[in-house]
Each structure stands twice: as C-alpha cells, then as structure tokens.
Amino acid sequence: MAARTYGQYCGVTTAVELIGERWALLIVRDLLVGPRRYTDLKQGLPRIPTNILSARLKELQEGGVVRRVPLMNCGLVYELTPYGRELEPIVLALCRWGSARMGEPGPDDVVTADSLTVTLRAAFRPDAAAGLPAADYELRAGDVALRVQVKDGGLSIAPLTAVAPVGGRPPSGDPDVIVSTGLGIHRVLSGELSPGAAIDLGVMTVVSGDAGLLERFAETFRMPSRIRPGAGASVGS
Amino acid sequence: MAARTYGQYCGVTTAVELIGERWALLIVRDLLVGPRRYTDLKQGLPRIPTNILSARLKELQEGGVVRRVPLMNCGLVYELTPYGRELEPIVLALCRWGSARMGEPGPDDVVTADSLTVTLRAAFRPDAAAGLPAADYELRAGDVALRVQVKDGGLSIAPLTAVAPVGGRPPSGDPDVIVSTGLGIHRVLSGELSPGAAIDLGVMTVVSGDAGLLERFAETFRMPSRIRPGAGASVGS
DNA sequence: CCGGATCCGAATCGATACTG
DNA sequence: CAGTATCGATTCGGATCCGG
Numbered sequence: 001m002a003a004r005t006y007g008q009y010c011g012v013t014t015a016v017e018l019i020g021e022r023w024a025l026l027i028v029r030d031l032l033v034g035p036r037r038y039t040d041l042k043q044g045l046p047r048i049p050t051n052i053l054s055a056r057l058k059e060l061q062e063g064g065v066v067r068r069v070p071l072m073n074c075g076l077v078y079e080l081t082p083y084g085r086e087l088e089p090i091v092l093a094l095c096r097w098g099s100a101r102m103g104e105p106g107p108d109d110v111v112t113a114d115s116l117t118v119t120l121r122a123a124f125r126p127d128a129a130a131g132l133p134a135a136d137y138e139l140r141a142g143d144v145a146l147r148v149q150v151k152d153g154g155l156s157i158a159p160l161t162a163v164a165p166v167g168g169r170p171p172s173g174d175p176d177v178i179v180s181t182g183l184g185i186h187r188v189l190s191g192e193l194s195p196g197a198a199i200d201l202g203v204m205t206v207v208s209g210d211a212g213l214l215e216r217f218a219e220t221f222r223m224p225s226r227i228r229p230g231a232g233a234s235v236g237s
Numbered sequence: 238m239a240a241r242t243y244g245q246y247c248g249v250t251t252a253v254e255l256i257g258e259r260w261a262l263l264i265v266r267d268l269l270v271g272p273r274r275y276t277d278l279k280q281g282l283p284r285i286p287t288n289i290l291s292a293r294l295k296e297l298q299e300g301g302v303v304r305r306v307p308l309m310n311c312g313l314v315y316e317l318t319p320y321g322r323e324l325e326p327i328v329l330a331l332c333r334w335g336s337a338r339m340g341e342p343g344p345d346d347v348v349t350a351d352s353l354t355v356t357l358r359a360a361f362r363p364d365a366a367a368g369l370p371a372a373d374y375e376l377r378a379g380d381v382a383l384r385v386q387v388k389d390g391g392l393s394i395a396p397l398t399a400v401a402p403v404g405g406r407p408p409s410g411d412p413d414v415i416v417s418t419g420l421g422i423h424r425v426l427s428g429e430l431s432p433g434a435a436i437d438l439g440v441m442t443v444v445s446g447d448a449g450l451l452e453r454f455a456e457t458f459r460m461p462s463r464i465r466p467g468a469g470a471s472v473g474s
Numbered sequence: 475c476c477g478g479a480t481c482c483g484a485a486t487c488g489a490t491a492c493t494g
Numbered sequence: 495c496a497g498t499a500t501c502g503a504t505t506c507g508g509a510t511c512c513g514g
Contacts, residue, residue: 009352012262087334110246
C-alpha cells in the first residue's frame with residue numbers, strides 16, 4: 001500500500017489520488033445528476049466491469065466523496081457527499097474542455113441520460129437564458145429522452161426514458177417542442193451548425209412543436225468552439 | 238486499441254481520455270508553471286518511471302495538449318499548447334479541492350518548486366491582494382525556495398533553487414521577508430494556523446525581514462478550510 | 475432483479491538497466 | 495540529455511457466480 005501514491009505533498013496530487021483512477025470521475029459525473037443505485041451506475045457506464053465499479057465506490061467512500069445511503073423502501077443508493085458535490089464546477093469545466101476535442105462518435109459510442117444531462121448543464125449559459133422567455137424542450141438523442149426546462153434563468157432537466165429516479169418529480173404538461181437528434185447534437189451545441197442547418201442536414205428532426213424555438217435553444221446552450229484535431233498532431237516516431 | 242476507451246460520446250469522457258491516465262495531470266501541472274525539459278519533468282516528478290513519462294508526453298502531444306519545442310541552443314522543451322493552457326483553472330480548482338483532504342505529509346512526501354508554485358497560484362486571492370500594498374516574499378519549504386511577489390493585485394513567482402528556467406527573468410533586489418517552513422505551510426494557507434501561531438509552534442521560521450508581513454501573506458493566499466477526514470469514512474466490509 | 479464477490483487472461487505500471 | 499528495453503508486480507476487463 002502507498003506504493004501507488006505519487007509521493008508529493010500537493011493538492012493536485014491528493015485530488016488525483018481521490019478521483020484520478022480509471023472510471024472514478026465518470027461515476028462522479030453520473031452522481032452529480034442525482035443519487036443512483038449500483039445498477040443505475042452500471043447501466044449508465046455500460047463498459048465498466050462490476051468489480052471495478054464496486055472498487056471505485058469503495059474508494060470514493062473512503063475518500064469522503066461518495067456516501068452510501070440505505071433507502072426506506074428497501075434498496076440503497078450512492079450519492080455525493082457535500083465535498084463530492086464541490087466537484088461539480090470542475091466536472092462541468094472538464095466537459096466543456098473535452099467537448100472541443102470530440103470528433104465524430106465511434107460506432108459503439110453511446111449517449112446516456114446522465115452524460116447528456118451533465119453536458120447540457122455544462123453548456124447552459126444563465127446570462128443568455130436570463131434575457132430570453134421561458135422554454136420547455138423535449139430532447140431525444142440516441143435512445144435517451146430528456147425534458148429540459150429553462151425558466152427565470154434557471155435550468156431543470158429530467159429524464160423521460162425510465163421511471164423518474166429517486167428524488168425526481170416528473171415534469172407536467174407538454175413541451176413546447178420535441179426534437180430528435182442523433183449523437184450529433186454536439187454540432188449544434190458547439191455552434192458548428194445552426195439549428196436550421198442541422199435540420200436541413202437531417203442531423204436534427206423536429207418531432208412536434210415550434211421549430212423556431214430551436215434558435216433560442218442554441219443561444220441558451222453553447223459549448224466552446226471545436227478545435228481542428230489536425231492542428232497539433234503528428235508526434236513523429 | 239479503442240478497447241480502453243469508455244465508449245461514451247461525452248465531453249467528460251473525452252477529457253479523461255486525454256488527461257486521465259496516471260501521472261498525466263501532474264505533468265500538466267508542472268508545465269503550467271512553464272516549459273520544461275524532459276529532465277526537469279523527471280526531477281519534478283521523482284517517482285515517475287521514465288518510460289511512463291515518455292509515454293505520457295507522447296499521448297499528450299497526440300491529444301494536442303502538449304507541444305515539443307526544440308531550443309535554439311540545443312536541447313528541447315515541452316510546453317502546453319493553448320488548448321492545454323485552458324486546463325489552468327481546472328488544475329487550480331483541483332488543487333484547492335484536494336487541499337481540503339491533505340493530511341499530514343507522509344515521511345517520503347516531497348514538495349517541488351512547481352507544485353508549490355501551482356499551490357500558491359491556486360491559493361492566491363486577487364481581490365484580497367488588490368486592497369493591500371505590494372509585498373515581496375521569499376518562501377522556503379523543504380528544499381525549494383521561491384520568490385513570491387505580489388504587486389498591483391498581480392502575482393509572480395520565480396524559483397530560486399536552480400538556475401532560472403527557460404523563460405524566466407531572475408527577480409532583482411531583496412525580498413521584504415524570508416520565511417522558512419516545513420511542509421506544513423499548508424496549515425497556514427488553510428487558515429488552520431495564523432502566521433503568529435505557526436511561528437510559535439515552530440512550523441514557520443522567519444529567517445530575516447519583517448515578520449509582520451506574514452499576516453498580509455495569510456490574507457493574500459488562502460485555501461479552502463480543511464475537512465476532518467473522519468467525517469465520511471468507515472466503509473464497512 | 476439487486477448488489478455485489480470471485481476468477482483469470484490481457485494490458486498497464488513501476489523499477490531498473492541500458493543506449494545514441 | 496532524452497529517451498528505449500526489459501521484466502516482475504499490479505490493475506483492468508470480461509465473464510461467471512452467489513446470497514438476498
């Protein structure tokens with residue numbers, strides 16, 4: 001033990017010892033959306049081996065990042081501690097940073113409800129939203145569907161795919177617009193494609209409702225612009 | 238290949254694929270201070286195996302985070318690309334976050350010039366500094382010595398141990414105060430100890446100059462308060 | 475079904491030695 | 495100085511299995 005530490009007395013080092021192991025930060029990402037059962041996490045991280053999931057949960061608990069909470073009606077959930085929740089701005093910033101280098105989705109890449117929720121939170125611009133009237137979107141990407149409500153400069157996102165998880169109240173009424181995208185929604189979030197262009201290219205489809213609202217959507221949610229991957233590559237053997 | 242990817246189309250996932258491998262973020266941390274030679278990095282990360290260092294540098298270059306720059310007078314340095322430099326606020330935030338869980342230093346823990354420089358940048362409070370007159374500190378911790386100058390709400394830090402690295406100009410004149418601490422300087426940065434208390438306990442020693450300046454130092458640099466590690470522990474088998 | 479534990483081959487990491 | 499080569503020690507990934 002302790003052989004796998006970095007041997008430095010530094011906050012960065014301590015932080016990566018707490019959340020730097022493989023899969024750890026993705027568990028944190030999903031828990032930022034809400035408390036999750038073991039099985040929820042396994043579904044949200046389809047490629048994680050179960051032994052790794054339980055090992056990480058144990059380590060994150062020992063680090064005081066995650067807490068294990070028994071539920072009244074049998075079962076149990078994992079949730080972030082207050083200390084773990086302090087990672088939210090960091091994870092959102094990493095999401096924005098990484099988005100600049102997302103190329104085309106691989107054939108096996110998936111989008112989960114939690115990852116899309118975090119992505120939208122990362123892309124949300126409260127100042128832009130404050131200047132615009134309320135809007136109520138239903139977003140479908142891959143096989144997840146999200147209800148996204150922007151009101152009074154605030155954002156609330158609820159999953160529509162499964163039964164509402166532990167703490168959520170299901171949204172009521174109908175959305176103003178239902179839009180379906182492939183995994184290419186990021187091309188709109190990055191500003192690479194205007195909503196109109198995305199619809200013309202078939203990247204986005206308006207299932208029902210007011211297509212004009214999508215311009216407002218694109219103003220409310222925006223990721224940093226993408227970087228051509230070709231720029232700094234070629235390492236040379 | 239691609240077997241070791243996370244299989245998700247998400248900014249967070251992309252980010253940890255770029256900088257989530259072991260040691261990678263510590264390399265970024267050191268490069269945030271300035272361009273570094275291979276050997277500098279090896280010294281600043283004493284426990285990194287050399288094959289891992291070269292593998293990480295290669296990966297970081299392929300990811301467009303790091304660039305390899307030949308020097309005019311023979312030799313070469315690694316430096317962050319503009320994209321890599323965008324990690325600065327994230328690394329500083331991680332430094333603050335992790336600092337809350339740094340316990341006592343282990344017997345083999347070291348403090349390097351670069352890690353201490355990043356720590357001070359992370360702890361720097363420009364708004365507090367703006368309200369105070371300029372100050373010029375020399376800080377010695379472990380076997381590193383740093384010249385820390387606060388002026389007009391700005392911060393500049395230069396190492397005094399080795400020859401000034403690549404881009405640096407050596408500071409001129411004498412500091413207002415020279416203070417020597419063990420690795421326990423973080424107990425002052427965290428506010429756990431006032432400078433006076435730290436001196437009384439022998440955690441800090443004023444080598445020369447105006448000890449009164451240390452109060453100003455403690456106001457200018459502050460980490461989030463520490464968390465009792467006992468709070469959320471005990472995982473239970 | 476939920477919440478894991480166990481086993482094993484494959485890939486990675488760590489330490490040291492060596493080289494242009 | 496700037497790495498590569500090698501090899502044992504860990505860890506990861508995938509699958510299976512198990513108690514409630």
